[in-house]
Amino acid sequence: MLEGCVREGEAVPRVANNRYDAGPNEVSEESMSDSPQIGEDEIRQRTRKLLEQVHPEKVDAVTFRRAQYDHGLAFVHFPEGYGGLGLSPKFNQVVADEIAKNSKVTYPDPPIGVIGIGMGAPTLVTYGSEKLKKELLPRVFSGEDIWCQMFSEPGAGSDVAGLATTAVRDGDEWVVNGQKVWTTLAHVAKWGMLVARTNPDVPKHDGLSYFLLDMQTPGVEVRPLYQITGEAEFNEVFFNDVRIPHDRMFGEEGQGWRVAITTLMNERVAIGGGGSTKKGAGSISPLLKLWKGRATGQLSTAGEAILRDTVTQRYIETELLRVTSIRARAAMKAGNPGPEGSVAKLAQAEIHKRLWETSIDVLGNDGLSFEAGYELRQGFGGTDNPESLAKYQFLRSRANSIEGGTSEIMRNILGERVLGLPGEPRVDKKVPWKDVPRS
Amino acid sequence: MLEGCVREGEAVPRVANNRYDAGPNEVSEESMSDSPQIGEDEIRQRTRKLLEQVHPEKVDAVTFRRAQYDHGLAFVHFPEGYGGLGLSPKFNQVVADEIAKNSKVTYPDPPIGVIGIGMGAPTLVTYGSEKLKKELLPRVFSGEDIWCQMFSEPGAGSDVAGLATTAVRDGDEWVVNGQKVWTTLAHVAKWGMLVARTNPDVPKHDGLSYFLLDMQTPGVEVRPLYQITGEAEFNEVFFNDVRIPHDRMFGEEGQGWRVAITTLMNERVAIGGGGSTKKGAGSISPLLKLWKGRATGQLSTAGEAILRDTVTQRYIETELLRVTSIRARAAMKAGNPGPEGSVAKLAQAEIHKRLWETSIDVLGNDGLSFEAGYELRQGFGGTDNPESLAKYQFLRSRANSIEGGTSEIMRNILGERVLGLPGEPRVDKKVPWKDVPRS
Amino acid sequence: MAIDFSFTDEHDELRATIRQFLADKSSEQDVRAQMATETGWDRAVWAQMAEEMGLAGLIIPEEFGGAGVGYVELLVVMEEMGRALLCSPFLSTAVLASNAVLECASEAAQKDLLVGIATGQTIATLAHVEENGRWDVGGIEMRASQHGDDWQLDGSKRCVIDGHTADVILVAAKTDAGVELFRVEANAAGLERTSIPALDLTRKLATLEFSKTPAKKISQGDQAASLAIVLARTIAALAAEQTGGAQKCLDMAVDYAKTRLQFGRPIGSFQAIKHKCADMLVEVEFAKSAAYQACFEIALGAADASASCAIAKSYCSETYFHVAAENIQIHGGMGFTWEHPAHLYFKRAKASELLFGDPSHHRETLAGLIGL
């Protein structure tokens, strides 16, 4: 999602400087039952038991993952009966390791399921009705249902809490009108997490409610949103008198912001730079390949020396991003998340833009061509060829300093939440939402 | 002066984006009588007549400049009887040229007189009492009296209108208490232009009054303010029950801000980069000399190429600063000051800091020594030796982005007055000064 | 008397005329339409520019049917074209090729070509870059072979602006005399033209392959020095175009910052955005200073114009790219979408930064010229 409401998020618990410091445990702590008797060995045993009953090498993903859910090994940090065992989230890794150890075939979370499994499930288990939990948790984990998230709006980007999509109560239903944007997977999703304004007469954070929307409901229109590369990673979603049963509301009426924070807290965003990669690996490696394979002769000796120095700076930046990310994870493990996480998000955006600019400079005249072309199409432009990747990322990376919180908002967060600098005078607080100027 | 109240200056006339766009004519327009019959030839004649009576080669500066004043050739844009002829300020140059043409010896405005002649006189002629004008205008022009300006305070830098030095009425006198800072020439000045708060119960700009203070008055204490180089270009001035006669007030009680603007409008600050210099001349030339005379061998071939590219960038920046300044003056002459002036002030500060940093990098290990030493002393560290100058300016130039309006304030001015972007919510407007939080 | 880089009323009128014309003929919609075509520009508009506006022959002497005006007028025109992101063969034909013919070609050849260019009949371009990728004259390696009075060209030329649509291609190739200029017709035998899929769809480039391609030598003796002047003048004009594009990006960003509200305030009231715009303004004003100085010096025949041209191309390239990128950032998510024009300027900015050599190349040239 391109929005970044946790960036602004006055309501975010102090514990997490921003969502990059927050893991699933934010939720699990609440729902964790003490079962001291269950330790790592017990988990491994239960996993092997699961494998005895259904083995990935013999069944398909849905069958296996449904069984994994029934054994409480889907979200071990969820309560028993909801795909979990009420344990610490760290045991999820134990389950995965044990499966990998005993099966050539594994069925990890599918990329397309990341929103439902990573963000939807924790929200559902915390705020959903009993009926919805029982019905939907297994299906989201099994991959049968794809979820999407609908928070951002054209008029509510950095200021997502100012959103204007309305939901009006009508008997046992809510009638939704408005528009959302930057919605990944909306065109294939069964369920959508929707935040809408149910009360315009209170300050913006207090008038929001959270709904689970069946994307097949009449009045929901999904349109691809094409971007700088000609591709559409995201969608726009329009609501025209869309009706949602009241029991699809998560939390209470007016609690929408709080529920939304839970969703975002659980967004599984790798801390900047995917720190687990080795030196010279990760985002820097295409540039290193391009540099080593560059056509010589185009640059003068001096030009080579200058560009080489620039490439070396890019290497240093990505290397330090990697180390900073490792430090961030170490700090989180140690239970005292420092500034490293927020720092990494801001730094990564700026570093990656420079990184791909330099890659084009290394390509020289070859950077003048764009072989992939700009036909409008849906999808992500993944490629392994360093040159094509550089040309794609040169364009795509412009959004790095916008999506998931603009660099400007990140600097506010670092300044206010990390450094403790005072905020600015606010004209949109303690004022009914309907009285706050909007574009 | 290090302060920059015009930067903030809500009260500045729209005509001038900031004081760098403002020439003496800002004032002269008001006091200009139409005498169409007096043209350039007449001015030249009158100047030659002056030279027949008193010739610089035969008399001293005071005698000559007093005579020049009596002939109305001191400030030709001032009214007759006050050292002027009520003409356009452009004729001042004609007078200077004519004198230079007819005398080997000339007595131009002495540097030490710049504040009195450039800023004091226009303020005095506009707002001073008849008595003060008659008494002081000749003396300030002749160089007998040195003036200084006392606006900024430790607690009022960018926000100079928030100043806290108080003046309380006591019969025919005002009693002043408080402190000023960044006061050039205060230790040698006879007269000081002082802005003090005479009413704390009204918004900050409305409670100020403007005084001309005899610096020899009991209770005035001047202390040198030593800076990063060990030198003191500026002073701190302390007021302890200092008494000023009421007739030394310029303008009315409460008009102090308006009078102060007049003073600052007339500050003769060369537009960035002293645009009249030739290519490669001016602030870039020491670096060019250092580069051409550098000790080779310390840097690798690549190191040389990289540093050479950096030096070239410094050349480009200073060259474009020069051209931008020429464009700014052309725009002013044409009567439509564009953004170039404010742009030049901001750019010059940042460019000069980089320029002198690069100079140190060119010096390499020689940059580790500071031959001038840091003994605390009064004065300006002028030098012609490129190496010493680079080392001095490397330190001194840090203030370029602070004095005369910080670069942050300049960006506000460019954003709001030039680009027309909206201001921020203000907590210090329409509020009695005494209720505005201060550090 | 020293130049003060100010424009006359005539210049201002010219600017207004061009801006109005481009508002009609080069709207965002028009630009997107041309981007999608193989040709890349509109023949009808070009005809109008040539016949009604006299733009095709702007710098061509009147004796050859041109307007015969100077580089200050060219500067004004290029600024406006850059601002409107005009898709046209102006840079290739009216600037690059025209300069090449004026500087390098024999009088007869000039007459032959310039009249056609000025009337808009002839689209022309210069092909000088080769596989080695160098933009300076020193990179020219192609050798022309003589057969009696006829010449033939073999080899390939890269990054030829409008190379796939030009009627006449001026090719720089080596003879025993040095670097000389050859005229090749679009339909010449053994000429293969391939339009490359461009990063910047508003200006098409082509790769040209020559095999035993008949060519007419239109220069007398070594043109290395003259070609260097042609390239210097072309980058000065391109710098003016970049400046116009940069100013447009600043205007877009400022307008958006005034009207886009978040947190109940225009985003331009936040210093994060306001100061970004202020820094963009400084860069744009400096870019103008650079482009203006280069073009005014050319107009006045200043001896050290080449140095100013190098400054202009290096500074204006960096400025245009930076403000185009910041414009996207200030627009947030919308600035990153296909439907918003911000990316069109961003791509034009990067492409024009690479065309004719990148900033550090021109800084190196400058360093040499000023003896660093």
Added chain:
Amino acid sequence: MAIDFSFTDEHDELRATIRQFLADKSSEQDVRAQMATETGWDRAVWAQMAEEMGLAGLIIPEEFGGAGVGYVELLVVMEEMGRALLCSPFLSTAVLASNAVLECASEAAQKDLLVGIATGQTIATLAHVEENGRWDVGGIEMRASQHGDDWQLDGSKRCVIDGHTADVILVAAKTDAGVELFRVEANAAGLERTSIPALDLTRKLATLEFSKTPAKKISQGDQAASLAIVLARTIAALAAEQTGGAQKCLDMAVDYAKTRLQFGRPIGSFQAIKHKCADMLVEVEFAKSAAYQACFEIALGAADASASCAIAKSYCSETYFHVAAENIQIHGGMGFTWEHPAHLYFKRAKASELLFGDPSHHRETLAGLIGL
């Protein structure tokens, strides 16, 4: 298992102890006092650091009377010293000279010297830079001449840290075997030591002139490779010092931004200042990552530590200079005065950037090491 660059409780205790010690012994007042002296540091404090805190011999093996701890402890200590702007011969004696002796000297010579260093009796330094100004081993040109068993040195050495106060000067000079290490006593004949007027008064440098100066060769065979390691480890430690100084500048700026009111608001509530501080924070965190990685890798004997050392010196130098400059800017006029400490950090930052080679020099080293 991979390093995660986290500190143990012991490290945290060490940090707390050092910070407390320096709060007592290296207040701003103490620093200014030492700046004004010829020596440049306080013998009593040094004695305490050696005897009570065991800092002089921090990285010297216990067999030689040192603490024998590793580079992570050194990192912690250097960070705190940089933060407090401590004036002391720690860098010259406990880091540079100690490493040189450990890496290059014969066991006997090690015993001779290290015990004295560890106890604080001996101030030592390394002299290797010469007129050519190069900081790498390749710049060493001075030739030692042998007379029987005795050696003599002639020529001059530059930028010798604490060179005017050191009791023992280790000189790198050439023999037929290559670059070797010589020991020269402070009172040796024909040794002239001149303290230079330093930009950074908190760390004194000297020029040393040798003429027929008797010296003792303490190495066996070419030490070029070992000396390179010594320099790499020294810049890693210096990078940690720079990081500590940078963190202090950030802290000063943030504290001031919280308490300084203008326009009725803390200046830190303005995004212009807030975002400046945020960017400083990013740089300081990255500088920590750089210094930590280098020192952790040295501590673990990693093979590619030299690359990390080059990264650390280049990145931490630029960060320290930048945040020290921004700290002045955020303090406004006051930050520019002599009485405010901001300029002390600014000068230390620039001097330590130049010491041991500037950032582009180390980037070039890095580029070579990673095969760019």
